[in-house]
Amino acid sequence: MDAHPAMDSHATLAHWMGPLDANGAGFVHGGTVMKLCDEAAGLAAIKHCRRRVVTASVDRMTFMVPLHVSELVTFQAAVNAVWRTSMEVGVRVDTENPRTGERRHSSSAYLTMVAVDDDGNPVSVPPLLTGTDQERRRESDAQLRRRNRLAEREQIQAGR
Numbered sequence: 452m453d454a455h456p457a458m459d460s461h462a463t464l465a466h467w468m469g470p471l472d473a474n475g476a477g478f479v480h481g482g483t484v485m486k487l488c489d490e491a492a493g494l495a496a497i498k499h500c501r502r503r504v505v506t507a508s509v510d511r512m513t514f515m516v517p518l519h520v521s522e523l524v525t526f527q528a529a530v531n532a533v534w535r536t537s538m539e540v541g542v543r544v545d546t547e548n549p550r551t552g553e554r555r556h557s558s559s560a561y562l563t564m565v566a567v568d569d570d571g572n573p574v575s576v577p578p579l580l581t582g583t584d585q586e587r588r589r590e591s592d593a594q595l596r597r598r599n600r601l602a603e604r605e606q607i608q609a610g611r
Contacts, residue, residue, distance in 0.1 A: 454580035455499055457590075460530035460540075462494035467549075468522050479518035484544060488512070488560040491526035492540035496564035499530045499538060500576040503567050507537060510561040510596055516546070518557055523547045532593035536573035537565045539593040561596060 464487060466472075472483045489506055496504040518524060528542045544558035566576045581587045 452575065452577045454578040456580045456582060457530060457586040458582065460495045460499040460528075462491055462498055462528045464491040464494065464526040464528070466524050466526070468518060468520055468524055470520055473520045477520045479520070479522075479524075481514060484514070484518065484524070484558055485509070485512060485560070487524070487526050488528075488542045488544065488558070489562065491528035491542050492560070492562040492564055495528035495530055495540045495542075496538050496566070499533070499579070500566045502574060502576070503569070504538075504564040505567055505571075507563040507565045508600075510539070510563065510600060512558065512560045514558050516555050516557045518546055521549070523549050524557070529589075530579060531561070531589040532597070533576055533579040534597070535575060537563050538576060538579075539563055539596065541589060541593075561593070 466487055468479050473479045493504055493506070525545045525547070526542055527545070528540050531539045531541045540562050542560045542562065543556065545554055546557040547554045566574050568574050579590065581590050
């Protein structure tokens with residue numbers, strides 16, 4: 452299976468936040484942001500492996516600033532690392548007030564996506580070809596997060 456360049460997995464999703472995305476105080480629900488992160492991550496993973504994917508886990512989701520109704524929110528996703536059937540996808544969430552032009556980095560997330568066949572069984576994915584220093588750093592960081600996840604899982608299972 453030929454390696455696919457990390458750059459080819461980049462996906463962008465934009466959403467203008469409306470009243471249905473928010474609570475009564477005008478703040479966008481965290482769940483709305485999480486759902487759109489999941490969609491952006493899925494797009495990036497599909498672009499990498501050209502197969503159906505499912506979300507296996509969300510490793511980390513940070514909310515740095517609140518989002519408001521009428522803001523434009525952009526979700527930029529890219530595959531950070533690839534293993535046998537799974538991929539870590541990083542999603543950066545940026546918020547823009549379209550009236551003032553003010554932009555803020557509002558959230559970040561790391562999701563693990565698994566490629567599946569038509570019956571829902573995991574299938575192999577192409578290796579990731581990193582070409583820039585930033586892509587190599589993101590892959591290295593993803594490998595560290597994976598090692599930490601696996602070590603934590605082992606500790607939990609050992610304590611049962």
